[in-house]
Amino acid sequence: MKIKDLMIRDITSVLPDCNLENLIKILSRHRITGVPVVNQQQEVVGFISQHDIIKAILPNYLEIIDSCSLLTEFIQLSKRLKDYSHHKVEEFMNTKVITIKEEDNEVIAADLLIRNKIQRLPVVRQNKLVGVVTLTDICRILLESNEKNS
Template sequence: MRVKDVMSPTIVGVSPDNSVRQAARIMLDHRVSGLPVVGGDGQLAGIISEGDLIRRTELGGALIASDPEPTEPAEERANAYVRRTSWKVGDAMTPDPITIDENASVSRAATLMQRHGIKRIPVTRDGALVGIVSRADLLQAIIAARPDGTASGDEAIQKSVTVRLLENTGLEALGLKVTVENGIVHLWGVVEASECKRAARTVAESVPGVKGVVEHFT
């Protein structure tokens, strides 16, 4: 599934020349945690989010920054002052935001959100802004995902479980053995950590056609 399949094509954005107060009002009215900032040329200039606004002077940002680190460069402190004090969105926003192409996979979007700690990503087509994908949009991908076809027979289930145990599960080095009888998966091996036991069971239960899982760990 691609980002364009789950993104919101309706873009609620602001101009760099809008006020921070306007941006906060739009976020509240539309119940979003961030807004793209679009310049007069239609190009994405940045993004302003809740994270940017909680540093504001109106919320005590000046008090938070009243005792700066002595080693912090003057340029960085000056820039921080402008971001928390200026009334303009263009000064308070985060420039050069993370973006994603509309044809990228939803898994790529999820990876970027997790890696950078963000909730929404502007979606582009040939560099132009065409939508927004959020964490809520990714939930749609989970709902719409089609389940795998049911494995046919014990042998097919055994092969599926064995392969999945080696797919970045943390169990690759344990050398677990898998047998299947009438749809019941039996897991064999030396496993000490409860987390690894739970992961092994999860792997087996994720294979269509499995009726139950029995652990024989020592």
Template sequence: MKVKDFMIRDVIAVKKDTTIRELLKLLGEHNIGGVPVLDDEQKLVGMISDGDVIRYLQPKATTVYDLYMTFVVNEREDFKEKLSYSLNLPISKVMKKRDIYKVSPDDDFELALSILAKHHFKKLPVVNGAGRVVGVISRGDIVRQISNRIINRK
């Protein structure tokens, strides 16, 4: 099996000048945890996830619950100020730019599984020979595909 058999081709992506506010809105609207960051030629320049934003906003928070507790329950003024300021920053300040793992559509599916498992990634960009993002493969997509193709097959 190949990556192209499991990848999602309708890629939701952002540009590096997208604000954190716009990113969070996009992630919420599409119920996803991260997206590739592309340049004007659809080439991969980074990755950004909800975890990256959380780590930036609250370096000591380890979960969304921790962030919620800090913001809603504790109502610390310094956090509110940082949040207000940060929402208008471009994601280029927060996104992962180095050591970006990616796969090609013709790579073996097992390679994608290995990268996702070894590095605890939720999502992996799929890049063609020209360096353009043509898909993404995520842990959730893999589980759904396995369920649809193998478990539910009768």
């Protein structure tokens, strides 16, 4: 199956100069964990996720997430978030961006998602963003096609 037939047809994205306050508003209102970062021509230049932000502003937080000091670290995290609210996405985004073409198939997408431990994979046509694919979508499609076959 081609990626264009299973991708989420949403091109919500941010510019590299978007600040963290706006980014968090977008993630929260869209109920997503990360977005592609694009330039003015809609070419994907990076990806930013909640994970990237937390890792940058409080590196220890993700390591101690299972420990009993989580609460104090959480308070620290919220303070740091406020301090960083006007910083730009380009400071935190992952620039080694992994994308997939809409004509590729679900096997390539699943491989890229699993091997790179990422949740959302931007889909491009001539380098411009046309959608996003997630592992959940791939699993859903595979499940549906299995049900049809059986």
